[in-house]
Amino acid sequence: MDESSGRDSESHETVRNVVLVVLDTARARSVDVTGDPDTRERTRSGTDRPTTPTMDRLAAEGTTFERAFATAPWTMPSHASMFTGMFPSEHGAHGGNTYLDDDLRTLPEAFAGGGFQTIGVSNNTWITEEFGFDRGFDDLRKGWQYIQSDADMGAVVRGEDTREKLEATRNRLFDGNPLVNAANILYSEVLQPAGDDGADRSTTWIENWLAGRKDDRPFFLFCNFIEPHVEYDPPREYAERYLPEEASYEEATAIRQDPRAYDCGDYQITDREFAMLRGLYRAELAYVDDQLAQLRRALEAAGEWENTLFVVCGDHGEHIGEHGFFGHQYNLYDTLIHVPLVVCGGPFAGGGRRSDLVQLLDLPATVLESVGIDDPALRRQWSSRSFLPGSDDEPRDAVFAEYVAPQPSIERLEARFGEIPDRVRAFDRRLRAIRTDEYKYVCGDDGFERLHHVPTDPFEQTDVSGDEPERARTLRERLEDRFGSLESATADGSVSMREGTKERLADLGYL
Structure with missing residues (x-):
């Protein structure tokens, strides 16, 4: 798919660049501009303390989408949808096949074809060339490396004691350039700042890149903050x-954070x-919100802010005790798929708050239309609809989400924990969801189904599928019309990963 794309001569003159910032694992309910005040966690004083003032400012200047939804509850399929404009079962990058197909056109490729400089900064190890996300980027930087290198010293970081760290160093030091590896080990073990997972280094690098940039082309900048x-x-x-109140920093940070172990009853x-x-x-959201402020200041200092479309979103949400879960796997509750989305600049300036249903896979159609790029190859494959003000695309009357295959698989959980609870074993299923203005319906290939009346049950506590079987049937048929039968769908396909990649994913709790 190397079909060329071009810029429309009537593109919006006020939009030259596009910046897409993903706050990894940011759920809508915990972000000020989209969160429900009744659900916010209380601070020491017993009152609400703003979490994301920078996003609030962006929202005041731009447009907030109160009902934006991810297509999947975890990083790889959600980013794949943002990059291709396709649903997980369409692009095929999910727990059963952890690679973005080389034949698919991506958003960075469309920008590159439209004459843009394309820069990516990833702090999540899923979003790298290992999984096919580098296509179209002039440079895709890995935020977890101090010096950019193909060799991964993550095993040293994971060592539980000095012996393990020394053993990992011996095993990995000569995997590539030993001097570079030694520098990365020194950084991770001695010099890395506490409380930062790469965001500060990323914004500093972007600031320096902008300040020293000599390229006359407009740019597309993608950045993932993983904090x-x-x-x-x-x-x-x-x-x-x-x-x-009464909780200390030491007490809080001593709590074990192992979602898969919690889910399995360990x-x-x-x-x-x-x-x-x-x-x-x-607090993590507040920290990356300050990084957003630094990023904005860098764009302003470079003289690029006024003609930049600035997009901030979460790629999926998080369970922190809700519905009995910790983390973001195995289900499609709104806690996981309702995400913040704020767009600032150009045609979105002063847009206020919008309550129409939108999806993250709508970003390709929207941002490309904003800068006047028509990419036929990308357009032919996508399910994306532009939500640009005045766009000819039809607004959505429903949004969809999919959980194509368990990640990690039940087999990997068994290998780690031995016998696992029946509750967890039941998650070995494929899920789909449809959400309209009034109803949210979820069904699985094992016969599982839930129906919720959203206005009266926003937290999805009461299943009314038994009370409204016709409603459930209608929504189930709509899912089948859109994606085909669940019974005939498969989640096969796999791709081999380097051992270092498996260990990085284990760090993130996916393996």
Whole structure:
């Protein structure tokens, strides 16, 4: 798919560049501009403390989408949808096939074909060339490496004691350039700042790149900040703003954070501990919100802010005790798929708050239309609809989400924990969801189904599928019309990963 694409001569003159910032694992309910005040965690004083003032400012200047939804509850399929404009079962990158097909056209490729410089900064190890996300980028930087290198020293970081760290160093030091590897080990073990998972280095690098940039082309900049992802380890000064009354930083950061172990019943978390974890999570959001402010200042200093479309979203949400879960796997509750989305600049300036249903896979159609790029190859494959003000695309009357295959698989959980609870074994299924203005319906290939009346049950506590079987049937048929029968769908396909990649994913709790 190397079909060329071009810029429309009537593109919006006020939009030259596009910046897409993903706050990894940011759920809508915990972000000020989209969160429900009734659900916000309380601070020490017992009152709400703003979590994301920078996003609030962007929202005041731009447009907030109150009902934006991811297509999947975890990083890889959600980013694949943002990059291709396709649903997970369409692009095929999911728990059963952890690679973005080379034949698919991506958003960075469309920008590159439209004459843009394309830069990516990823702090999540899923979003790298290992999984096919580098296509179209002039440069895709890996935020977890101090010096950019193909060799991965993550095994050293994971060592539980000095012996393990030394053993990992011996095994990995000569995997590539030993001097570069030694520098990365020194950084991770001695010099890496506490409470930061790469965000500060990323914004500093972007700031320097902007300041020294000589390229006359417009640019597309993608950046993923991973701090809100487990483990929640914000700087102390941030954590202390959001922890519950009488909870100390030491007590909160001592709580074990192992979502897969929690789901499998390997340990318990009390309500008080979940309250502290939610405080740490909010502190992480506050920290990356400050990084957003730094990024904005860098764009302003470079003279690029006024003609840049600035998009901020979460790629999926998080369970922190809700529905009995910790993390973001195995289900499609709104806690996982309802995400913040704020767009600032150009035609979105002063747009206020919009309550129409939109999906993250609508971003390709929207941002390309904003800068006047028509990419036929990408357009032919996508299910994307532009939500640009005045666009000819039809607004959505429903949004969809899919969980194509368990990640990690039940087999991997068994290998780690041995016998696992029946509750977890039941998650070995494929799920689909449809959400309209009034109803949310979820069904699985094992016969599972739930129906919720959203206006009266926004937290999806009461299943009314038995009370309204016709409603459930209608929505189930609509899902089948859109994606085909669940019974005939398969989640086969696999791709081999380097051992270092498997270990990085284990760090993130996916393996």
